[in-house]
Amino acid sequence: MSGSDQPGSGGEKPATDSYYAKGSAELATESALTLLKIQHRLRLTKRSDRLVIVLVGLPGRGKSFVARKLQNFLTWRGTECKVFNVGKYRREVAIGSCDSNFFDSKNEAAIEARQKAASLAMEDMLRWLDNNEGSGTATPSSGALRKAKDRIGIFDATNSTKSRRNWILEQCTCRVKRAGKPIGVVFVESICDDKDLLRANYLTKVNNSPDYDGMTSEEALADIEERCRKYEETYETLDEDSQSYIKIFNLSSKILLNHIYGRMAKSIVPALMAWNIGTRPVFICRAGMTMNDNERSMLNLGMSRSENLGEHGRTFRDKLFNFMKDECLGFMSRRRKAAFSPDMNTGTSISGTMNRGFGSSSDLAAFLKDEDSDEETSILNSEHVEEEYIGCDGVTPLPFPCYIMSSTMPRARQTVEWEDLPYDVHMLSNLNPLDKGDFTGRELEDIGEEHPDWYTQLVSDPFYTRFPGGECYGDLTSRLESVVVDIEQQVGPVLVVSHVSVLQVMVAYFRDTPVENCTSIALPMNTVLKFTPAKGGSWQESQHCLMPSTHGSQSKLCQLSDMHPPDHTCDTPMMQSPNGHGPMVKLEMSKKFSNSPPSALARGLTPPPIWGDHRVISVSDHHAQSENADADRGLSRRGATEGRNTPAMTCRDEVTIRDSGIVS
Numbered sequence: 001m002s003g004s005d006q007p008g009s010g011g012e013k014p015a016t017d018s019y020y021a022k023g024s025a026e027l028a029t030e031s032a033l034t035l036l037k038i039q040h041r042l043r044l045t046k047r048s049d050r051l052v053i054v055l056v057g058l059p060g061r062g063k064s065f066v067a068r069k070l071q072n073f074l075t076w077r078g079t080e081c082k083v084f085n086v087g088k089y090r091r092e093v094a095i096g097s098c099d100s101n102f103f104d105s106k107n108e109a110a111i112e113a114r115q116k117a118a119s120l121a122m123e124d125m126l127r128w129l130d131n132n133e134g135s136g137t138a139t140p141s142s143g144a145l146r147k148a149k150d151r152i153g154i155f156d157a158t159n160s161t162k163s164r165r166n167w168i169l170e171q172c173t174c175r176v177k178r179a180g181k182p183i184g185v186v187f188v189e190s191i192c193d194d195k196d197l198l199r200a201n202y203l204t205k206v207n208n209s210p211d212y213d214g215m216t217s218e219e220a221l222a223d224i225e226e227r228c229r230k231y232e233e234t235y236e237t238l239d240e241d242s243q244s245y246i247k248i249f250n251l252s253s254k255i256l257l258n259h260i261y262g263r264m265a266k267s268i269v270p271a272l273m274a275w276n277i278g279t280r281p282v283f284i285c286r287a288g289m290t291m292n293d294n295e296r297s298m299l300n301l302g303m304s305r306s307e308n309l310g311e312h313g314r315t316f317r318d319k320l321f322n323f324m325k326d327e328c329l330g331f332m333s334r335r336r337k338a339a340f341s342p343d344m345n346t347g348t349s350i351s352g353t354m355n356r357g358f359g360s361s362s363d364l365a366a367f368l369k370d371e372d373s374d375e376e377t378s379i380l381n382s383e384h385v386e387e388e389y390i391g392c393d394g395v396t397p398l399p400f401p402c403y404i405m406s407s408t409m410p411r412a413r414q415t416v417e418w419e420d421l422p423y424d425v426h427m428l429s430n431l432n433p434l435d436k437g438d439f440t441g442r443e444l445e446d447i448g449e450e451h452p453d454w455y456t457q458l459v460s461d462p463f464y465t466r467f468p469g470g471e472c473y474g475d476l477t478s479r480l481e482s483v484v485v486d487i488e489q490q491v492g493p494v495l496v497v498s499h500v501s502v503l504q505v506m507v508a509y510f511r512d513t514p515v516e517n518c519t520s521i522a523l524p525m526n527t528v529l530k531f532t533p534a535k536g537g538s539w540q541e542s543q544h545c546l547m548p549s550t551h552g553s554q555s556k557l558c559q560l561s562d563m564h565p566p567d568h569t570c571d572t573p574m575m576q577s578p579n580g581h582g583p584m585v586k587l588e589m590s591k592k593f594s595n596s597p598p599s600a601l602a603r604g605l606t607p608p609p610i611w612g613d614h615r616v617i618s619v620s621d622h623h624a625q626s627e628n629a630d631a632d633r634g635l636s637r638r639g640a641t642e643g644r645n646t647p648a649m650t651c652r653d654e655v656t657i658r659d660s661g662i663v664s
């Protein structure tokens with residue numbers, strides 16, 4: 001190309017016909033103006049591994065809900081995150097009652113107490129942010145993959161005036177006091193003006209907050225409404241152009257971002273947009289068993305990733321269909337009844353909420369698949385309502401509504417291939433099994449013999465040890481982030497079919513347990529885990545065993561963090577959980593491994609590994625016993641309350657693992 005042919009060289013004018021397809025081909029230039037803009041953005045994205053998220057909003061606007069969801073999400077993603085709730089400090093410093101008078105802007109003594117509470121919370125938060133103790137550090141043994149973690153403090157109070165927010169900025173970013181300890185500050189304001197929603201929120205608060213202990217519901221409601229009026233007198237919304245803020249209006253119907261460029265700040269936006277306060281079940285299960293699972297286990301063969309479902313797997317697929325149908329139709333029916341019957345506390349129903357920011361009655365009727373919403377009584381009275389959900393071909397009726405996600409592995413996809421029903425299955429490689437790189441298809445015990453050093457590292461740090469040329473568990477959180485956000489966003493039932501390693505990481509999210517410990521989470525085959533949202537933002541869990549395992553030992557339900565299951569349910573060696581709870585379960589080693597020359601195992605690296613999709617290792621009686629014992633201790637069995645007090649699970653049995661109530 002000659003000089004004069006170069007775009008922008010002043011020669012012949014470049015062809016303009018492709019301008020709208022490709023844009024200008026002229027090389028980008030920087031003027032003083034663009035430099036200024038870039039520099040400004042640079043200032044806003046200053047590298048800092050410390051961030052403070054400051055909640056802003058009147059009482060009952062979901063600030064603590066958002067704080068908890070953020071903490072769960074950010075901790076799961078590998079950040080250290082802690083909520084500092086000023087209300088908790090206020091209850092400690094306030095002398096006497098904290099009724100609505102305490103929040104009067106003319107009450108000097110109370111103002112002082114409120115500021116003291118905020119200062120104490122701020123001091124604790126800064127101390128925690130500055131302290132590196134407990135934060136992960138680079139260790140040679142973990143192949144330097146484990147790096148120091150980012151820390152995020154969440155400052156949960158109304159923070160309802162500009163002067164309060166300027167004080168927070170001063171405390172966190174003062175050049176003198178905070179020299180060498182940079183912190184980014186992002187404000188997140190929740191705005192809600194829907195009267196019915198607010199009344200429901202206040203009721204939740206009244207029933208759960210210690211502020212209203214000893215008051216009747218009527219007294220408490222009147223008090224919280226009066227508290228809000230007092231706050232409203234001085235409330236100032238976020239509008240300072242120089243600050244970084246996110247404003248959420250009426251449950252994310254609108255989101256406004258200002259100066260959200262920082263690496264951590266911008267990463268919370270999709271999650272903030274996804275969270276909703278509705279309910280819907282999320283089901284997760286492992287792909288059904290493949291053709292050769294039994295034969296392979298006998299012949300000691302590895303597994304190919306592209307195997308199809310075997311007979312046992314197809315039976316599971318059919319049982320899964322029936323289970324999902326019952327669950328999803330039951331859920332839709334309960335939802336419809338709840339929507340049409342007036343709420344006992346707020347007096348609202350679909351008819352009451354129409355045309356007030358929630359869309360029209362026809363929108364809601366369509367959402368609930370009931371075009372004749374006038375016939376509320378017939379719907380309320382009928383046990384079974386014939387539904388019509390249309391498949392992705394646009395014509396075929398589906399028996400139940402469900403948002404289905406599967407990995408791209410044939411066995412996962414086939415687990416939800418139900419008699420040619422055109423369910424729109426979202427196949428995502430994000431849900432594919434942990435990539436074991438050079439070790440794909442090989443048994444851990446063989447690898448342990450051939451690569452004892454790598455194996456030793458895996459045993460000591462199963463979460464961060466990367467398979468050569470492949471992934472480690474830590475990598476899975478990155479590729480699962482968008483999946484988790486997608487699930488959070490759904491307003492109807494969700495089913496995820498994937499594989500043990502991926503589901504272990506996902507379950508850690510729903511359980512809000514340390515993701516680094518997820519490698520010891522048990523995921524029995526042929527079992528569906530169901531997660532349902534609790535009002536406070538956490539998830540309630542139950543497990544549903546749809547059929548027995550073929551491997552002699554029945555899949556038992558067990559407490560994830562503590563147990564190593566008898567079935568092939570984990571992807572890495574089992575180890576004592578770092579927080580110390582739960583016994584290290586001993587497994588009998590396979591013959592081949594126990595005859596091997598001194599290796600990782602002989603050097604004390606017990607117990608021997610179980611590898612998710614690979615050969616089954618037999619389990620000692622000791623293990624089976626301790627598993628039962630712990631299952632009895634750790635689980636609240638619905639069966640037991642119904643008089644079935646047997647520790648062994650039957651198929652299609654149900655166990656509630658955790659009932660997380662409202663935290664406020």
Ligand SMILES: Nc1ncnc2c1ncn2[C@@H]1O[C@H](COP(=O)(O)OP(=O)(O)OP(=O)(O)O)[C@@H](O)[C@H]1O
Nearest residue numbers: 058059060061062063064065190192201204251277
């Ligand atoms: N974005 C939102 N907008 C409105 N309400 C929400 C939102 N998110 C959650 N909620 C609901 O708000 C209710 C009250 O939540 P929460 O206790 O978190 O409020 P709060 O703002 O922290 O109140 P307070 O300031 O009195 O402590 C909950 O029942 C929750 O379901």
Ligand SMILES: O=P(O)(O)OC[C@H]1O[C@](O)(CO)[C@@H](O)[C@@H]1O
Nearest residue numbers: 059086087090114157158159160
């Ligand atoms: O000090 P501020 O900003 O008013 O916020 C603290 C208050 O926020 C609340 O969470 C809102 O009611 C109170 O429990 C707490 O005392």
